[in-house]
Amino acid sequence: MKTSRLTTWLSSYSTILILSVPLLILAALTNLLADYLLLRIVTALFVSLIVVLGMQVFMGNSGILAWAHVGFMGIGAYISAVCSMTPAMKKIAIPQVYPFLMQLHLPFWAAVLVGAAVAAVIAAFVTYPLMRLSDAAGAISSFALLIIINSVLVHWDRVTNGPRTLFGIDELTNIWIAVGCAILVLILAYLFKESSLGLRLRASRADYYAASAVGINITLVRYYSFIISAAIAGFGGGLYAHYITSFTPNAFYLTETFNVLAMLVVGGTLGISGAVVGSLAVTIAREGMRAIENNINLYHLLPFDVIGLTEVFLATVLIISLIWKPEGIMGGREFRWRPKAGPQEANLKSADLAKRE
């Protein structure tokens, strides 16, 4: 029995549907319940998902740890904030702000996109040499990049207000914008994975020398992929800034790196389903633990305050996950609707690539 073209097409992109629909339902339910705290958590979940997907785009397909990823999220956050804040607000929040920056006042979407663009441009300028480095040197360099970005954010107070809190950003990221953008990025990440660039990147991960031998310019492929992932991180950062409305450079440093890594690794680095599952799992775990932590402190259930319990728990979970199931919950597979096998099945170019990895 011949499977129709529609069925074929649906199967290929079923992953996106299977992932998007629950997210939309979640957004709708949360909106319905109208519980403020839940609304905040779920919106944050969607924004985190965007950043995690950005990391998946590079790390999942190349096998290289991008320690600086969250730094680009920070760049996007700060740039978009500076663009979208009113001049009056900037005068108060960033006392020493550059005059031309103060005058700048862009609408929400423009600001966020500018943030993403700046992140991408900086990535373009800075990361090419890093793409050629081997494991240890690469790990240290990308970590170094994270430190440098943080250092600049902390010290360039005419733009960022330094280590002090930057406040006064309008809360423009609501739950629908967050989930909508998350789904958009989902589609983008999926398309990337199946695109020619994504395929070449994945080839380099599977077998470096074979890929080179086939003529793939691995350094260039990694470079382009990293720029894309940095842009996504910047985009996520911009949305984050307009959700949380005030932050310090520390929000885009080691703690956030840990969060993003945990989400990606626990879920599974090799596919977008892993990013979604991991973000959900870690968010649930974290908020659950945080609730416990807060209640212990609030009601003095213990003779001392517990701070950091959540992080200790999450770190333990991550370590156990790495020991038992380093490939993550999804193990590199994607959610997919597979229609009954027919002769057309063999033509599906993307059908089982996810599984074969």
Add this chain to the structure above:
Amino acid sequence: MFTFEFLVTAISSGSLYALLALGLVIIYGILKMVNFAYGELIMFGGYVLYLVGTYTRLPWLVVALAAVLGAMIISYLTELVAFRRVRAKSLTALLITSFAVSTLLQNAALLIISPRAKAVILPPVFSTSVTLFGATIAMRNILTITISIAMLVGLTLLFRYTILGIALRAAADNFRMTRMLGVPADLVISSAFVLSGLIAGVCSLFWIGRTASVTPTIGLGPLIIAFIATVIGGMNSLVGAAVGGFAYGLIFSFIGVLLPQVLLDYREAFMFLIVLLILLFRPEGLVRSKHAEERIG
């Protein structure tokens, strides 16, 4: 500007950083793993100093010994509990594990002790100074130099003349072959971690000696320095690490004097930039070793 005092300070930093770098490279050489939890070993040493120093009346030397022992033990435990089981998997998994261990230890300190800085009692000798060649030199610096150099010499002797040292160097060359000669893999790796802890413990004494306080995040500074130093000097040799540490100390001191005031805050970022540049043109680091790290592309 470049007084004798400045020189002593620079050498003091340099020797401490050389030691720091060595502690990192010992593990890297064998496991090819960058231990992100290395800074937390220093943090742990600091907290032992705080707890034992504050809650007992033991003489400082004993407290210091406890700190060093503590760092050695926690280092051994991280290997036993976490790294040993991830070793067989990918290097990436090992890296992430070390990052997770680092986060865990930091937050454990936060949880068990306090997020606030804790004052550490230092021996009175740390605040005295001597006059040498007409300049006032802090006793702390002299102690740092002597102990660091003593440690470096001691470790060199260990690596060169003891069977354990030879086994460690062999393992860094070819781990599999070392096992095939009957050297137990676990022994080698545990020893490396214990040694790394020993170094971290000693370094913590002098690092904390600068500020007389300890916080959960105190490990990040030394970690970054160790990173930079090993990259500058070369990750594949012990000598390289030491050279890198000294180089870092000297460059850092000189940059501090030469940079215009405006850019001084970015000193650390500058150091990292230098790292990136060195990696661009000389990925193996300054000290040539027999087998340079494979550079891709």
Add this chain to the structure above:
Amino acid sequence: MLRVDNLQVHYGAIAALRGVSLHVEKGELVALIGVNGAGKTTTLSAIAGTVKALGGSIVFQGQSLIGKSPEAVLRLGIAVVPEGRDIFPSLTVEENLRLGAFSRHDRSEYRNDLKETFELFPILQERFHQLGGTLSGGEQQQLAIARSLMAHPTLLMLDEPSLGLAPTLVSQIFGLIVTLRSRGATILLVEQNVQRTLEIADRVYLLNTGQIELQGTPAQLKAEGSIKDVYLGKAK
């Protein structure tokens, strides 16, 4: 002394060894020959413990070697000189040898062992304090063998010791193997150099695509005549 039965080893989905059986008795010089990729190194690795066996048995002096770590296998008395020598380039000759003696508990033995080593390998005495990485290929091969001998193994396994060496050095190495044998050593030799191997071995196994195709004394194999076919790919 060593009995391998129906050994199976898989690398992922690929079956490298599909049921290899061989045995080595005390004092014998047994050779394992075959083309590249036949599975010779895999066989040695499985015995040595660096590669996991999927099935079959390996029994050495009554003890099963399956699942044992390389360190444990050495302690039971089997030493391997791997393909490519694998000497430690940043250690001196002396340190390489000292490490070879790691498993020996008797310190005084070390001096006697060194004396014997210098008798067999005079060049190593010359180069005693030189770094292993500065030695020539032939010297490194000698160092690798000497190093393994320091452990006083009951069974010595050599993986392609003549690989990459000039003809005169090849003769030297083969001469060395004969000398060791005459001193009572038990040797399992993996080689690609069929001619020289047939000259010195007591018994030979011919390995092809993971299975033993022929076995017997060199005379028997020469009479059989099909070795050439196997090597030139004419056989199945």
